[in-house]
Amino acid sequence: MVTLQQIAPQEIEAESFRIIERELGPTAFSPEEFAVVRRTIHATGDFSFAENLRFHPQAVTTGLAAIRAGKNILVDVNMAASGISAALLTRFGGRVICRVAEADTVAMAKQNGTTRSDAAMARSIADNIGIVAIGNAPTALLKVMELIEQGLFAPNLVIGVPVGFVNASESKELLAQKNYPFITALGRKGGTPVAVAAVNALLRLA
Amino acid sequence: MVTLQQIAPQEIEAESFRIIERELGPTAFSPEEFAVVRRTIHATGDFSFAENLRFHPQAVTTGLAAIRAGKNILVDVNMAASGISAALLTRFGGRVICRVAEADTVAMAKQNGTTRSDAAMARSIADNIGIVAIGNAPTALLKVMELIEQGLFAPNLVIGVPVGFVNASESKELLAQKNYPFITALGRKGGTPVAVAAVNALLRLA
Numbered sequence: 275m276v277t278l279q280q281i282a283p284q285e286i287e288a289e290s291f292r293i294i295e296r297e298l299g300p301t302a303f304s305p306e307e308f309a310v311v312r313r314t315i316h317a318t319g320d321f322s323f324a325e326n327l328r329f330h331p332q333a334v335t336t337g338l339a340a341i342r343a344g345k346n347i348l349v350d351v352n353m354a355a356s357g358i359s360a361a362l363l364t365r366f367g368g369r370v371i372c373r374v375a376e377a378d379t380v381a382m383a384k385q386n387g388t389t390r391s392d393a394a395m396a397r398s399i400a401d402n403i404g405i406v407a408i409g410n411a412p413t414a415l416l417k418v419m420e421l422i423e424q425g426l427f428a429p430n431l432v433i434g435v436p437v438g439f440v441n442a443s444e445s446k447e448l449l450a451q452k453n454y455p456f457i458t459a460l461g462r463k464g465g466t467p468v469a470v471a472a473v474n475a476l477l478r479l480a
Numbered sequence: 481m482v483t484l485q486q487i488a489p490q491e492i493e494a495e496s497f498r499i500i501e502r503e504l505g506p507t508a509f510s511p512e513e514f515a516v517v518r519r520t521i522h523a524t525g526d527f528s529f530a531e532n533l534r535f536h537p538q539a540v541t542t543g544l545a546a547i548r549a550g551k552n553i554l555v556d557v558n559m560a561a562s563g564i565s566a567a568l569l570t571r572f573g574g575r576v577i578c579r580v581a582e583a584d585t586v587a588m589a590k591q592n593g594t595t596r597s598d599a600a601m602a603r604s605i606a607d608n609i610g611i612v613a614i615g616n617a618p619t620a621l622l623k624v625m626e627l628i629e630q631g632l633f634a635p636n637l638v639i640g641v642p643v644g645f646v647n648a649s650e651s652k653e654l655l656a657q658k659n660y661p662f663i664t665a666l667g668r669k670g671g672t673p674v675a676v677a678a679v680n681a682l683l684r685l686a
Contacts, residue, residue, distance in 0.1 A: 276650050276653050276654050277650070278622070278647050278650050278651075279646055279647050279650070281646060281647075282593075283589070283593070283594065283595040283596075283619070286595075286646050289645070289646050290644055290645040290646050293645040293646075294645065316644065316645070317643065317671065318643060318669065318671060319643045319644055319645070319648065319667070319668035319669040319670065319671070320526070320668075320669055351562075351563075352562040353559050353562040353563045353672070353676075355562070356557075356558040356559040356561070356562045357557075357559045357672075383489070387488075387489075388489065389489040389492075390489075413489070416484070437523065437524060437525045437673075438496055438522065438525055439495070439496040439499040439500065439522070439525070440485055440487060440492050440495050440496050440499075441484050441485050441487075442525065444482050444483070444484050444485070445484075447482045448482050461525070462525035462526075463524065463525040463526055464525065465523065465524060465525070465671075465673050466559070466563075466672075466673060467559075467643075467671050467672060467673065470559075
C-alpha cells in the first residue's frame with residue numbers, strides 16, 4: 275500500500291529541503307555552502323554529496339560577486355543551459371554560454387584531435403565568463419584548468435563536477451588542489467544536475 | 481599524484497562501458513535491459529542503479545516498436561529534451577515534446593491548483609506519444625498513471641524515474657506495480673540523466 279503525501283505545489287521544494295536537513299543533521303559547511311549542498315542532494319536524491327562536495331574557501335563569495343557583476347556562465351553541455359534559471363540570471367545581466375554544438379567547435383575538435391568539449395572551452399575564453407560550470411565532460415574541466423594555468427582564461431569560479439569513469443574523478447582531484455576558487459565533488463559521481471544545482475543555489479543567494 | 485588516462489575522444493564511451501561491465505560483473509538483466517542499465521550507470525557514476533532499476537517484461541520491446549513507428553517522446557522538463565539524441569530520433573520520424581513552460585500549461589496549472597508538470601502531461605495526450613520519460617516531477621508521473629487508468633492516454637512505454645523526497649519513491653513504487661510497460665528506479669534516486677540515458681539506450685538499440 276503506497277501512501278502519497280498531500281502537499282501544495284508551491285510547498286514541495288521547501289518540504290524536500292526540510293526532509294534533507296532533518297535526515298542529514300548538522301554539517302561543517304557554512305550556511306551559503308550548505309545551500310549548495312542541500313540543492314545538490316535535492317537534485318540527485320543522493321546524500322553522499324554531503325561527503326564528496328569540496329569548496330575553496332572563497333568559492334561562494336567570488337561566485338556571488340561574478341553573478342552580481344552581470345558576468346556570463348559557461349557550461350559544457352546544452353542540458354546544463356536548459357537547467358540554469360535564466361529568469362534569475364538575466365536579472366543580473368548575465369547569460370549562459372554553451373559552444374559545444376557550434377560548427378566552429380566541431381571543426382576545431384576535428385582539426386586538433388580533441389573532444390568537442392575541449393574545443394568549446396578554448397573558444398569561450400573571451401566571453402566575459404564569471405562562472406564555469408562543468409557537469410559532464412572531464413576533458414572540458416581539464417582544458418579549463420590548462421587555460422587558467424597558461425594565463426589565457428580567468429573565470430572567477432570553476433564549478434567542476436563531471437561524472438564518469440574515464441578521468442572524471444582524476445580531473446576533480448586536480449581541481450580540488452587548486453588555489454583559485456572552485457566547487458567540486460570527489461569521486462565518480464556528479465553530473466549536469468549537480469552543476470545546475472550549484473549554479474541555481476548561487477543565483478538564489480545572489 | 482594524479483595520473484590521467486590517455487585515450488582518444490571517440491574511445492571514451494566504450495572504455496567507460498568496459499569499466500562498468502568489469503566492476504559490475506554478471507547481472508540478471510536481458511542484453512537489451514542491460515544496455516539501459518549500463519548507460520544509466522555511465523550517466524550517474526552510480527552502481528546502485530543496477531539494483532534499483534525495474535523493467536516490465538515488455539518494456540524494451542514496446543519502447544523499440546514505438547520508436548521505429550515514428551512516435552513522439554513526451555518529457556517533463558526541457559533539460560530532458562536537450563539530452564535526448566535528436567539526431568537518432570528524427571531518423572525514425574519522432575520528436576521530443578515538452579509543454580511544461582508553455583503559457584497554456586502555466587494558465588491551466590494556476591486554474592486547477594496543480595503543478596505545471598501535471599498540467600503539461602494532461603495537455604499532451606493527443607500528441608502521438610510512444611514513450612513518456614519523466615526524470616524530475618513525481619506529479620507528472622502520477623498524472624500520467626491517472627490518465628492511463630482513466631483510458632484517456634495510451635503511451636506504449638512509461639519511463640518514470642523522478643528524483644526526490646516528496647512522492648518520488650512513492651510514485652515509482654506505484655509504477656512498478658502496473659501491468660503496462662514501464663521502466664523505473666525504486667527509491668529516491670533518479671533524475672533527468674537517468675530518463676535521458678534510458679531513452680538514448682533505446683534509440684541506439686532501435
